[in-house]
Amino acid sequence: MAELAAEDRQPEVLFWVGCAGSFDDRAQRVTVAFTKLLQKAGVDFAILGQEESCTGDPARRAGNEFLFQMLAQQNIAVLNMYKVKKIVTACPHCFNTLKNEYPVLGGDYEVVHHTQFLKSLLAEGRLKIEGGQFKGKKITYHDSCYLGRANGVYEAPRSVLAALDADLVEMKRCRTTGLCCGAGGAQMWKEDEPGDKRINTERTEEALATGAEIIAVNCPFCLTMMSDGVKLKEQQESVMVYDLAELILNGQ
Amino acid sequence: MLQPILFAIVTITAFVFAGRQFMKIRQNILLGKDEELEGDSSQRWRNVLLIAFGQKKMFKRFVPAIFHLFIYVAFLFTQVELIEILVDGFTGSHRFFAASLGSFYTFLISFIEILSLLAFVATFVFLARRNLLKVPRFQNPEMKGWPFLDGNIILYLEILLLIGVFSMNGADKVLQGMGAAHYRPTGAFAVSSWLGPALFGGLGESTLIGIERFGWWLHILVVYGFLNYLPKSKHLHILLAFPNTYFAKLNPKGQMSNMPKIQKEVASMMDESAAMDDSGGEEEELFFGANDVTRLGWTNLLNAYTCTECGRCTSVCPANITGKKLSPRKIMMDVRDRAEEVGNNIATGSPDFISEEKRGDGLVLSKENYADGKSLFDYISREEIHACTTCNACVEACPVLINPLDIILQLRRYEILMESAGPSDWLALFNSLENSQAAWAVSEARDAWTAGI
The missing domain is CATH 3.40.50.2300 (Response regulator)
Incomplete structure (x- = not known):
């Protein structure tokens, strides 16, 4: 994302990878698979890389609201800095938090789950x-x-x-x-x-x-x-x- | 003249006693904190109409839904008969609506009789489900003792009520056939026109009048008994389902409630200028989450009083299914029991229940200064709240939009934020979230996977 921003370009969508997708061996393979699909479909996308943090889902659900707020506000600052409009993620926990819990904190984005995104790519004929x-x-x-x-x-x-x-x-x-x-x-x-x-x-x-x-x-x-x-x-x-x-x- | 006077005394007594109990329930619900209503009211009315009136969510389980519908619709329509009983009772008239409504009256009473007969069948089916078939969700540990008896008492009362209705109408029909004074013809009733003669045919007029009066009084006395039993029973859903569906949260189920105080606190930590803006503000009490009913929202307590202990939530809870202690129904029952305890203690007005640090300055006991050395955690164990996967199955299952998860979350928040307690396994999670902003402490970079492309 930082590289695109340096060139003053906005991608079609931001791919939110999430902790599991980044660090869990098995989930990494899903991340790679989804990335390959995005490339095949010719989707112009970006990732936050090191600037992405956990959305805070597990912290909030465990009851640790302080930690949730710290992570969420930090993420929102980064997302707003890059003027992100649309996010796709392969994790329903990230999806739910980004979609439902960030708006009240000042983070308003169009958030879709990767199954919804794949459905529209198939419908548009970008994926066959x-x-x-x-x-x-x-x-x-x-x-x-x-x-x-x-x-x-x-x-x-x-x-x-x-x-x-x-x-x-x-x-x-x-x-x-x-x-x-x-x-x-x-x-x-x-x-x-x-x-x-x-x-x-x-x-x-x-x-x-x-x-x-x-x-x-x-x-x-x-x-x-x-x-x-x-x-x-x-x-x-x-x-x-x-x-x-x-x-x-x-x-x- | 004796009957109207007796009726007036009984009626006024019943309503005064019931009224007092309902006021107490209102006060107990208002032990909870104020809450802001979000979202548009047309959606709320839609929920009342579809879910409370229309029983929409009941029909996820078809068989009990049908039998429940019989009792529900019979209950709704019987109110007409009840109004007539009140008018007749006070004025000494007999079947007051019959003359003015004519054949519509015949239809109405016939309709109520058919519904009552269906309700009669449903009552026996429900007794069988609890006592003979032993449907698992009525057998969980929290249902032992009073809750199990409570469920049966209501069904017994139902049977008594219906015996009253049919002996009243049946004897009336036979009396009408004999041309007895005061019992003017009302046309044929769907059930009692054949049931009456079959049961009471050939009896003398005075015996029949006795049976008719017995049925009439039994009917109204069971209604008054029920009215006074209701506030103590699990059966408040017949009234509270309506406000409860209105006040239920409209947000997506996955959205957990925000905590604005912590949001502000964190924002000021991250941004120095925001901290400066806040410096003139009042010192707010630093209390997070809930450890007692006075810390929950009032709609949480309304939820608890609305719960009729049907156990649909518990029967779909993944933790409960796999033998963990958590039962969402028990959470609701515990909250109600604790609200009763706190409410009763506050009603005594005893200064012993004023928290020690606030005692001595002429304070009157209230929910703000209440302390009895106990909390919700004396009812709900840590093990229970730790077992929740926040999957929302309980919330989805409830036919009247009760939300046990919201209460579990507030208890967890108290435990973590106020006590710094909670499952020790979570320490590693919190540490890695705090130190490396990731759910696991790993040394590799977040985008290391890109090497695999």
């Missing part, structure tokens, strides 16, 4: 699916809480999946009643409270029961949780967990 290697493959889609219930986005990711020509099978708990993967509310950074089983195990069992070969997710934390669940069930040879961006890239 070829090859049909997913034809007839069973895919189940896991709604993340922060894209689904929190923001009511249920159909955009499904329409992206539909473009793959795969056989989409729904879990019993989907859309508004989708079951959490267990990572939200800063649970990602702590041990579970005592209980009978882990939430990701419960959700993975449900996903496996559909008989799907691929579990599609839209969130880096769901990606971790569902992958861990599949490993725990020793199904990692036969069932893969992918982000939607990776599936679209493979369908190219």
Whole structure:
């Protein structure tokens, strides 16, 4: 972003990578996949690089409002300095915070989730699916809480999946009643409270029961949780967990 | 003349006692802090119409929704009959509306009778769901004891009420057929025209009048009993669902409430000039989050009094499903229990409940100076609030727009901001957010992944 600003240029969209997308090995692969798709579609985009900070989602949900405000206000200062208009992110937690929680702090941007962005790229014909290697493959889609219930986005990711020509099978708990993967509310950074089983195990069992070969997710934390669940069930040879961006890239 | 006088005494007593209890509930709800209403009121009215009146969210579970609808619609329409009972009771008339409404009266009472019959069936279905089928969401630990009994008592009262209605109408129909004085023909009622003769046919006139009066008095006495039981029961949703859906937040579910005081504080830390502007301001109390009902918003407490303990929230809570202690329904029940406790103590006016540092200067006990050495954390454990994934499943599930998550968040805020406590695992998260502005402490650069392109 700094380089573009030096040339006095505005990109079409800012790609907000997020902490998971930047540092988590598995989520980095999603970041790379989504970047390749943006390049293929000829999208003029930029990243903040070192100037990006955590949006503050986990801090706020843990109850640490001071830390949230520090991160949020710092980010808003950077975003406003570059006069950012539109942001795309592959993380529904970043998406929710940027979209819903920054405006009251003075950060007003058009924020879209990468599944929504991919949907419009496909609709505009800037991205095309070829090859049909997913034809007839069973895919189940896991709604993340922060894209689904929190923001009511249920159909955009499904329409992206539909473009793959795969056989989409729904879990019993989907859309508004989708079951959490267990990572939200800063649970990602702590041990579970005592209980009978882990939430990701419960959700993975449900996903496996559909008989799907691929579990599609839209969130880096769901990606971790569902992958861990599949490993725990020793199904990692036969069932893969992918982000939607990776599936679209493979369908190219 | 005896009956109208007796009726007036009973009625006035019932309303005075109930009125007092409802005033107390109002005061208890107002123990909560003032809140600003955001968003446009037409959307709020829409919620009242669709969700409270229209029962929209109930229909996510079709079978209970249908049976609940029977009882709900019967309850709404029975109000007409109730108004007539009040008029008849005070004036000594009999079926006051019958003469003026004519055949419409016949239709109306028939309609109410059919609804009552459906409600009768629904009541037994609900008793069976609680006691025989043992539907899991009525069996959680927080439902043991009084809450379980409470759920059944209401259903028993419902049965008594319907016995009253049908013995009143049934005996009336037989009396009408005999041409008894005072019982003028009203046309055929859908249920009691056959049920009345089947049950009471062949009885003498005075016995029938006795049955008719018994039914009439039973009906109104159960209504008054219910009116006075209501404030103590979980059943306030029949009234509070309407204001509760009106006052429910309109923001996207993922948006957590902002804390303007902290926002300002942080802004002044980051910008020296803003700090200067603020220097003339009043010294504000530094209190963040909530550890008690007086620190929650009043709509949180309205939520708690509206909760009818149906447990839809708990049955979809990922933490609860996987055996953690957290139950969103219990959060609501605990908040209400604590509001009752604080409200009752404040009602005593005892200076013992004035917090120690404020005592002695002629202060009157109020919610501002109240302290009893307890807090919401005596009801809700840390383990419960730590188990929440903020997934909003409970919020989505509630048929009357109750938001347990908002309360959990405020408790977490208190714990972190006021006590510097909370799960120790989060320390690493907070440290890395503070020191490297990232959720994990990693040495590589944020854009290291670009090497993979």
